[in-house]
Amino acid sequence: MGSHKDLTGSDSTDPTMDPLPTPATQAGRDGLAAVLARPGRALVALDFDGTLASIVPDPEKARAHPDALPALAALAPKVAAVAVITGRPADVAVRYGGFAGAPGLEHLVVLGHYGAERWDAVSGEVSAPDPHPGVATVRAELPGLLDRAGAGPGTWTEDKGHALAVHTRRAADPQGTFDALRESLTDLAARNGLIVEPGRMVLELRPPGMDKGVALSEYVRELGAESVLYAGDDLGDLPAYAAVDELRADGTPGLLVCSGSEEVTALSEKADLVVDGPQGVVRLLRQIAAQAG
Secondary structure, three states: OOOOOOOOOOOOOOHHHOOOOOOOOHHHHHHHHHHHHOHHHEEEEEOOEOOOEOOOOOHHHOOEOOOHHHHHHHHHHHOOEEEEEOOOOHHHHHHHHOOOOOOOOOOOEEEEHHHOEEEEOOOOEEEOOOOOHHHHHHHHHHHHHHHHOOOOOOOEEEEOOOOEEEEOOOOOOHHHHHHHHHHHHHHHHHHOOOEEEEEOOEEEEEOOOOOHHHHHHHHHHHHOOOEEEEEEOOHHHHHHHHHHHHHHHOOOOEEEEEEOOOOOOOOOOOOOEEEOHHHHHHHHHHHHHHHOO
């Protein structure tokens, strides 16, 4: 999509004093302009891992960037809503993000399990469907499959309740292990009515029917949002990118932001604006909060 201006290289210690970066596409420039012109009608939606929080070897130790809460608190009162859309269980994202009771985030929404779960800051409660029956079967069969596949030390399973994720980042050969397991895990998922969602050294087995694109589109409609910003970093964010493209085709301006990494390039190739990881996302949020009309 051409060159992107990122948020690095500034000598300023206060990002709100820096000029906003310029999206590489006209659609992105229109989306940013719409967010700034009428922030009270804008939805800002963000992935969690890799976008608000750095990717770490142990996902249980992931935490939001230290400046994320202040940036969100500065932005949230100016926009229609801020939503975190994540593959994690909603309550886990709330805990790792430090969102519960955070000042200025009274109307934050966390859409967990790709939108199947919802946490509202107003109530502090999570609404969720019953687990898919295939998850229990996969949970029982997965250890044996990994053992037969010779997954080895460093490969481990994260039980998300409504889904199971096999991580290979700590394996001796993370990419090789990921590639070796993908077909057998896809077969296991299919036999039990599930799908496999690949990510950054992780293969997640989860129910079909919900993804970040569906979650984003439904929330845009619920809000009646007139513009949308979406920021993500991984393959699971591609459906949300596609949803923004559909919204733009229907006349709703949108801005696609990529929290850049060397591991995944599929998003940066589609993004209007690439920033330098979670710190770049936080910087952008603070700049928008400072310049929103």
